[in-house]
Structures are given as structure tokens and as C-alpha cells.
Amino acid sequence: MQVTERSQRVRMSCYAQGARPMRYQWTRSEVRLDLSRPRLQLSNGSLIIEKVLPEDDGKYQCSVTNSVGTVYSEPAHLYVRVRKISPHFSTRPSSMEVPAGSNVNLTCVAVGAPMPRVQWFDSKGTDLGSNEPGKQQIGRFVLMLTDVTSDDNYTCQAQNSLGTIHWMVSVTVQKMPEPPSDL
Structure with a gap:
């Protein structure tokens, strides 16, 4: 053998x-x-x-x-x-604070065998994937947020036949400074 x-x-x-x-x-x-x-x-x-x-x-x-x-x-x-490896993150984004109206890219990369499917969800559990049904992001998914005006948490999920893992990040909008008052 x-x-x-x-x-x-x-x-x-x-x-x-x-x-x-x-x-x-x-x-x-x-x-x-x-x-x-x-x-x-x-x-x-x-x-x-x-x-x-x-x-x-x-x-x-x-x-x-x-x-x-x-x-x-x-x-x-x-x-x-055939090697079988549970998914694990090789690149995880960090939480961030951004100016109002900013564009933000959140990159999540996961590896495993078989290669995991990567998805992003908002705090309501909405899948933020592609607009094309059935299209899967394998191994890597860059979530592009445009004109960010409110705080939210985003969760990256990676899944293969051996398991599912999650990573959550917060995107916080910087507060505008208060104008002078009470003169």
C-alpha cells in the first residue's frame, strides 16, 4: 500500500x-x-x-x-x-471609528480544507453578500460600505463541512464636535 x-x-x-x-x-x-x-x-x-x-x-x-x-x-x-481542516481566520478586520459619510472596506479571509464559504452579516442578521443569488465568496470576502452614517456591528462568518466560525467588528461613526453654546 x-x-x-x-x-x-x-x-x-x-x-x-x-x-x-x-x-x-x-x-x-x-x-x-x-x-x-x-x-x-x-x-x-x-x-x-x-x-x-x-x-x-x-x-x-x-x-x-x-x-x-x-x-x-x-x-x-x-x-x-484528503486533508480536512476546520475553518480559521487568516485575516480579521479590527473595529474602527470613521468620519460620517466615509467609505470602509472590511476584509475577512478564512482558510480550511475544503476552503470555507465566507459571508458578512449586519447586526440585524441580514446577509450582506453579493446581489447575485447563489454566488459564493470562497476564502475571502471584502465588504465595501459606502457613505457610513450610523454605528453598526458586522459579523464575518466562515463555514465548511467541518464547522462554522464568526468574527465581529464594530464600525462607529465619529461624533461631530458641538458648536459653542450658552453665551
């Missing part, structure tokens, strides 16, 4: 002795591999898989044929491990 992670390079060796010329072939789960595919190549009988994908997982077997006959290797299982 050979264990690898997604996107790695794998080499499965096959060598036979006998009269030349010899022709090497590989099967995965008893189906002949198409070695013309760009990620697959044969090098001195060894099978090389570039940028392994989960669908490459399976039972591999090499066969070697010459003018006298064919010999088969023992099957070897390739197990492709």
Missing part, C-alpha cells in the same frame, strides 16, 4: 527480467490505464502520476509482456488522503 496526499507526485515501480523487448501496462481497479492522459506517464516501467487526485485512489497492477508471455505484479493499493 502506498499513501499520499492530494496534489503530490506518485511513482509506482514495476520491473521484470526476461527477453527484450518488454511492454509494460498498468491497470487501476482492473481497468487498463490510458497513459496518454497528461497526468500519467510511464518511465522505465514505473507509473508516475502527477498531481494526484482522490479519484486516483485504487488497486494498481503492472503487467509485463514479451514474446514468450505475460507476467503480473501483485496488486498494490494507492490511498489518496
Whole structure:
């Protein structure tokens, strides 16, 4: 058995002795591999898989044929491990105080495996996402606030199949100074 992670390079060796010329072939789960595919190549009988994908997982077997006959290797299982990581923030905005009428960008970046969906909500729980239904912000979402005139709290949420996390920031509008009074 050979264990690898997604996107790695794998080499499965096959060598036979006998009269030349010899022709090497590989099967995965008893189906002949198409070695013309760009990620697959044969090098001195060894099978090389570039940028392994989960669908490459399976039972591999090499066969070697010459003018006298064919010999088969023992099957070897390739197990492709896919990392699963709960979401966590790599960039979180800080709370801020801004002049009335300002424009503000709040950037929230989250990572994980699979990559998390990132959303922004206001203090009422309104999703401040894209105007296009079904469009998801994966990994990064910059919330652009224009003409800010009132205080509000904003929550960034990042979610993947392993969990959900939140980060809240406050945007406070600076108070205008009071004019002189009571002369």
C-alpha cells in the first residue's frame, strides 16, 4: 500500500527480467490505464502520476509482456488522503471609528480544507453578500460600505463541512464636535 496526499507526485515501480523487448501496462481497479492522459506517464516501467487526485485512489497492477508471455505484479493499493481542516481566520478586520459619510472596506479571509464559504452579516442578521443569488465568496470576502452614517456591528462568518466560525467588528461613526453654546 502506498499513501499520499492530494496534489503530490506518485511513482509506482514495476520491473521484470526476461527477453527484450518488454511492454509494460498498468491497470487501476482492473481497468487498463490510458497513459496518454497528461497526468500519467510511464518511465522505465514505473507509473508516475502527477498531481494526484482522490479519484486516483485504487488497486494498481503492472503487467509485463514479451514474446514468450505475460507476467503480473501483485496488486498494490494507492490511498489518496484528503486533508480536512476546520475553518480559521487568516485575516480579521479590527473595529474602527470613521468620519460620517466615509467609505470602509472590511476584509475577512478564512482558510480550511475544503476552503470555507465566507459571508458578512449586519447586526440585524441580514446577509450582506453579493446581489447575485447563489454566488459564493470562497476564502475571502471584502465588504465595501459606502457613505457610513450610523454605528453598526458586522459579523464575518466562515463555514465548511467541518464547522462554522464568526468574527465581529464594530464600525462607529465619529461624533461631530458641538458648536459653542450658552453665551
